[in-house]
Amino acid sequence: MTLFAIGDLQGCAGQLDLLLERVLSVSPDAHFIFVGDLVNRGPDSLGCLRRLRAMGKRAQMVLGNHDLHLLAVAHGLRSASRSDTLDSLLSAPDKDELLDWLRQQPLALMADGHLIVHAGVLPQWTAQQTLELASEVSAVLRSDHWLDFLRAMYGNEPLRWRDDLQGNDRLRCIVNALTRLRYCTADGEMEFKSKEGPGHTPRDYLPWFNVPNRQSQDVPIVFGHWSTLGLVLQPKVIGLDTGCVWGGKLSALRLHDRLLVQVDCPQHQQPG
16 A cells, blocks of 8 residues: 545545546555645535545545634534635535534544644644644544534634643644644744745744754654645655645645655635
8 A cells, every 4th residue: 555645625626536546547556645624715625525535444634724614614603704615515415424524534643654734733742742632632523512612613822832721722722733833933832824935934933844843853744734835845844735726736745755746726716
């Protein structure tokens, strides 16, 4: 079995089909890990979820901020935004089954020696701690109280992790790091306003993966979320959000040898 990681789909099911066809032509035994943001902004979020669910054990994924947004909107806990493209999914006859399947997915996983997250890892966290904290959130999402958590999930506070955080503050901090993080300070204070690449780094902040002495730097980390960063292929840092929905590319990377497979994508949204 060979393992490919695939960047943010954001509802681009047609490009997913093309990419899978191309990957399977070079690696017929391929299995896949998707780095989150499976849905929204693109034209066919419904198609993306149906395809991934139908792949069964051949596909794994982590949840991104758009996936959590879908769950909140679908249950009336969050208003849809003007740029959302979720209507066909929300009116689908298999909506409930797809959403129930979606909330069973993790926020972090380890595969082929790589830590997979959607957005980032706080500098205080080891790879093992990241997996354990992600599991805390997953346990709540899979429980009977998951809607109560979604009601309390939104907000930027607390901006900095502490081991003694409890309750919704603890869970919210974990979710924000794993699904929203781009920049933080050297001591881990998160910043959520800036979406540009490192050429526009806000003062006193760093891209999370450049923080000195980051506790997870011994493990290669694969992430998405940051389309303005583009493709990142460093020995221990792999960024795969190559802006499919913005007219960029959809990218798949074979983890054991870093073979890159990409397809071009039409522009479905204006950046902003």
